[in-house]
Amino acid sequence: MAVNVAVVGATGAVGEEFLRILESRKFPIHELRLLASKRSASKKMKFCGVDYTVQELTRQSFQGIKIALFSAGANISREYVPYAIESGAICVDNSSAFRMDDDVPLVVPEVNPQEIARHYGVIANPNCSTIQMVVALKPIHDVAGIKRIVVSTYQAVSGAGLKAVDELQKETSSILEGKRDFKRSLFPHQIAFNVLPQIPQSNAFLSDGYTSEEMKMVNETKKIMGDNSIGVTATTVRVPVIRSHSESVNVETKKKITAREVKDLLLKAPGVTVIDDPGNQLYPLATDAAGKDDVFVGRIREDKSIENGINLWIVSDNLRKGAALNAVQIAEKLLEKL
Amino acid sequence: MAVNVAVVGATGAVGEEFLRILESRKFPIHELRLLASKRSASKKMKFCGVDYTVQELTRQSFQGIKIALFSAGANISREYVPYAIESGAICVDNSSAFRMDDDVPLVVPEVNPQEIARHYGVIANPNCSTIQMVVALKPIHDVAGIKRIVVSTYQAVSGAGLKAVDELQKETSSILEGKRDFKRSLFPHQIAFNVLPQIPQSNAFLSDGYTSEEMKMVNETKKIMGDNSIGVTATTVRVPVIRSHSESVNVETKKKITAREVKDLLLKAPGVTVIDDPGNQLYPLATDAAGKDDVFVGRIREDKSIENGINLWIVSDNLRKGAALNAVQIAEKLLEKL
Incomplete structure (x- = not known):
């Protein structure tokens, strides 16, 4: 119809x-x-x-x-x-x-x-940064029960709109040409050849020092997963990338799960593509994910600093799946x- | 003499x-x-x-x-x-x-x-990424006892030498000019407008999926702090920044310590400058730290996902203090x- x-x-x-x-x-x-x-x-x-x-x-x-x-x-x-x-x-x-x-x-x-x-x-x-994370983590939560998530993001400028893409490109050109007088209108600081631990670009900060983007990741994750007991802490960072957000995600589970088991789970998870072949220097990349539909996961490793820990690298096109x-x-x- | x-x-x-x-x-x-x-x-x-x-x-x-x-x-x-x-x-x-x-x-x-x-x-x-982290964390460890560190890095290309800086600049120019045939010699993938979860650029990976850079952060931190009981897990990432490494650091302490107490400790810590004024969008930036001696710390927040947690954003010139x-x-x- x-x-x-x-x-x-x-x-x-x-x-x-x-x-x-x-x-x-x-x-x-x-x-x-x-x-x-x-x-x-x-x-x-x-x-x-x-x-x-x-x-x-x-x-x-x-x-x-x-x-x-x-x-x-x-x-x-x-x-x-x-x-x-x-x-x-x-x-x-x-x-x-x-x-x-x-x-x-x-x-x-x-x-x-x-x-x-x-x-x-x-x-x-x-929120874009939440979507790609929960797509990758849901299969793990179902099997091992997620207790806590520590996430640091590497977010593309297109999340701030087409003007932000334009500002990054123009500012980058200016710097490469040796000009130092670039007038920026959107980002509070230089974004070319820099990383900004602030998203969004204005009115970002809440009274406890977190940004609204960080609290979206905390609160939306709990609501989508339907589990308020999941602890989440986030640091969200803008990087000079045009498209696709990357995320370094550390997960503590209730039950032990090995890196191999996580990989097997994600290989059959809907909407997920695993790219995890370190021997051939293959892992998800923002540039590869741009224009694609899936959430890409790699760098799957057991975190030996706790009993039940897993590290993952999660990348997806922020304008598409995000x-x-x-x-x-x-x-x-x-x-x-x- | x-x-x-x-x-x-x-x-x-x-x-x-x-x-x-x-x-x-x-x-x-x-x-x-x-x-x-x-x-x-x-x-x-x-x-x-x-x-x-x-x-x-x-x-x-x-x-x-x-x-x-x-x-x-x-x-x-x-x-x-x-x-x-x-x-x-x-x-x-x-x-x-x-x-x-x-x-x-x-x-x-x-x-x-x-x-x-x-x-x-x-x-x-x-290692550069370890130095700046321990300078900022030692005062916290002395007062509250660090139990565990989860760190994700945003590392400048100059850590891979002058050729890497040249490659980033040339590749960035090529992309802005619409050329797609850039021949890279150092990095395994495009570094311009991208982030690579691999450091160093060759022979990086160990059998458990971690990179040697990540294990340097784990092992060197324990040795420098003189405390093998500190748990450390790291994800080290190259970003298209010329100079200064940024780090998103999550710390779990044995004793409760507030964000205010951490800030006060770091304000008097040797080699540390605190830049933490979210209301004015002020926090450490790679571009600001370049050419300076100190380790810059900001975005100091209590992590509410655990009882005794602190998040910090730590930036320093990787060629100088690093x-x-x-x-x-x-x-x-x-x-x-x-």
Whole structure:
């Protein structure tokens, strides 16, 4: 059954990816409506070879829409999701607006697809850095019970949007040309040839010194895994990479599990590709994961500093599985029930 | 008392830094002898405004030398340190050749200066990523007892030498110009706009999946701290940064210590500068630490996933405190006893 689909924030980094993924997965679309701010309205975007004109997002934008994919920031979601629901749409929201609401499912289809059923009109798509981690850790949790996670991230600039990619490239060029007067507009410090232990780039810090990105990883992991007893601590860091987040993840389990057993579990896990051949210097890389769907896991090692410890290196395309792809997968599950 | 000093590996990234540091700290040098491989011999290098000609390293190079600073790799150290000792020199060796030998002191002057006294002619300089971590953690260990460390690193390419810096810059330029045919000679994969969970760039992996760099952090930390009960697990990662290593460090202590107490301890710790003002988006940065002497610590937070946990972000210049500076500081301590 083909349905009417709206994409809110169509001209952004995730918006562009939505179109590519809806097209490549042959999502059954009857009518496609591309929505964005006034500034971006009347822009043309191609979908399945046809030009679409972006329309300005208004309260009336959702008439006749069955599925609305939101990726235009938390403020836009908070304002417009209620109108979309009122119009009869089911919203899959990529922002943080509703993620921690008790009555909103927060879903990664490989982990907790059963949650989708209890939605009241909006299903939240988790944070990019959380999604790839839980896809890789769920099979371990099911078998050995995860007690605690210590994660440090290496996050691509595209997580901060297309402007951030542009800023990294321009700043890098300036430095290579020996210019020192580069004016940055987005990042608080030089991002080229540097790493910034701050995400997002503004209003990041909470009173206890953690960033909102770090607390997303803590809180969303517990909600998606459905287990508040899992301890999580995170340090989230922006690196000068265009696309794909990498994560160094240390896991303590309740039951002993060997590196070999983790590898075997992940080899058959949905949405996971294991790349773990140190002898041939093969492990997941941001550049290799870009444009791909899976979560890539390697460097699987037993951590001998505790009784039941495992280290993993988890990489995935932040705009695909970390955003647009996961949301479209949720929409596909919704379609099955329509 | 001015002494005769030899620098082995003078033309390398650390060698260049040795000259800058000996000069700026007014190390009392009577005669300076610059040594390198045949390939680099006859090259000129400036020290205190005077041109020095680099000489080829031979077994006879150390006659009359009191202090020999080695930074030319483990094979050169293994071969030539014995001749230097036989000639009456005391060697400070920046390679991994002797670090884990029981009868060789492994020294960070802020942490275990007392170890220097027991040398038989060679004192080992620890690995760069270990040095900055133990400088920041020693004051915490003294007060609260460190039980376990989980560290993930963000290491600059200059740790792999001047050729690595050149490769990063050339590869970055190629990519920005849209070329995809860049021939790399050093790194196993693209390092520009990427992160590699492998250090060093060749022969890195041990049979258990850890890299030699990771095991240096595990073993050297215990030896320098003089406490084999400290659990350490590490994931070491190369990032496209020219200079300064950054580290995300999670610490579990035996006694409770608050973030405020850690900050107060580190504010008065030798060799440490605290930069921890999230409200103003201030924290240690690789670009800021480059060319500076101290170990910079920030993002100090209590880790609520365990009873006694602390997260820190530790940054230092890998060629200075991570290599040349620490070695010169050891040599200064040696001079005091001469």
